[in-house]
Amino acid sequence: DAMVIQNPRYQVTQFGKPVTLSCSQTLNHNVMYWYQQKSSQAPKLLFHYYDKDFNNEADTPDNFQSRRPNTSFCFLDIRSPGLGDAAMYLCATSRDLIRYNEQFFGPGTRLTVL
Amino acid sequence: AQSVAQPEDQVNVAEGNPLTVKCTYSVSGNPYLFWYVQYPNRGLQFLLKYITGDNLVKGSYGFEAEFNKSQTSFHLKKPSALVSDSALYFCAVREGSNSGYALNFGKGTSLLVTP
Known part of the structure; x- marks a missing residue:
C-alpha cells in the first residue's frame, strides 16, 4: 500500500542535543509538509516543500530546519531542542497544492526532550 | 485571516444514533474545507473535503x-x-487557491460512541 512512513515513532533527546526526524513516502506526491502537534492542540504547520521549493511558515522558529534530498524523503532537523519542543511531529504529503490538495499523514514521531 | 471553530470539545452519542460534529469557518475568500480523524497515537486520516460544487460532500467510512x-x-x-x-x-x-497553503485546524472534537 502507498503510504507515509515516519521514523522513529518515538524519539528521546536531551536539551540542546540536535535531533533529526525522518519521513518517507511511496505516494510520489509533489508536496511534503511538517506539522508540530502539542498535547491537546491542533497541528501547526512548520513548513512545506513543493518539489524542491522550500516554504517556511512565518512563525516557525529558526531552530527548525528541513531537508528534502529527493521526492521520497524529507527530514526535520531540530538544531537545539528545548523543553517546549516536546510534541508529536507529523509529516504529510499531497499530490499538489490546488486541486489534489488533500493531505495524507504519517503516524507521527513523538519527541521527548529531557 | 482564516480560521475554524469547533465549538464542542466532546460529543457523546449512542451506537446506531446519528452523529454531528460541528465546524464553522472564517475566511475572506472562497474556503477549501477538510475533515480529518485522528486515532490515539496515530497521524491524521483524511475523511473528506469541499472545494466547490455540490454542498453535500460524501467521504470515507460513511461520513458526510x-x-x-x-x-x-x-x-x-x-x-x-x-x-x-x-x-x-x-x-x-x-x-x-493562493495566499498560502497552510491548513488551519480547529482545536478538535473528541467523539465518544457508546455501545
Whole structure:
C-alpha cells in the first residue's frame, strides 16, 4: 500500500542535543509538509516543500530546519531542542497544492526532550 | 485571516444514533474545507473535503459533511454511529487557491460512541 512512513515513532533527546526526524513516502506526491502537534492542540504547520521549493511558515522558529534530498524523503532537523519542543511531529504529503490538495499523514514521531 | 471553530470539545452519542460534529469557518475568500480523524497515537486520516460544487460532500467510512455558505458552517455527519468511530475529529480550512497553503485546524472534537 502507498503510504507515509515516519521514523522513529518515538524519539528521546536531551536539551540542546540536535535531533533529526525522518519521513518517507511511496505516494510520489509533489508536496511534503511538517506539522508540530502539542498535547491537546491542533497541528501547526512548520513548513512545506513543493518539489524542491522550500516554504517556511512565518512563525516557525529558526531552530527548525528541513531537508528534502529527493521526492521520497524529507527530514526535520531540530538544531537545539528545548523543553517546549516536546510534541508529536507529523509529516504529510499531497499530490499538489490546488486541486489534489488533500493531505495524507504519517503516524507521527513523538519527541521527548529531557 | 482564516480560521475554524469547533465549538464542542466532546460529543457523546449512542451506537446506531446519528452523529454531528460541528465546524464553522472564517475566511475572506472562497474556503477549501477538510475533515480529518485522528486515532490515539496515530497521524491524521483524511475523511473528506469541499472545494466547490455540490454542498453535500460524501467521504470515507460513511461520513458526510454539508457546506453552508450563509451559516459559514461545514458540519460532519453520519447517519448511524459505530463504536469504532470514537476518535478525535479535526476540521480545517484554507483560503482558496493562493495566499498560502497552510491548513488551519480547529482545536478538535473528541467523539465518544457508546455501545
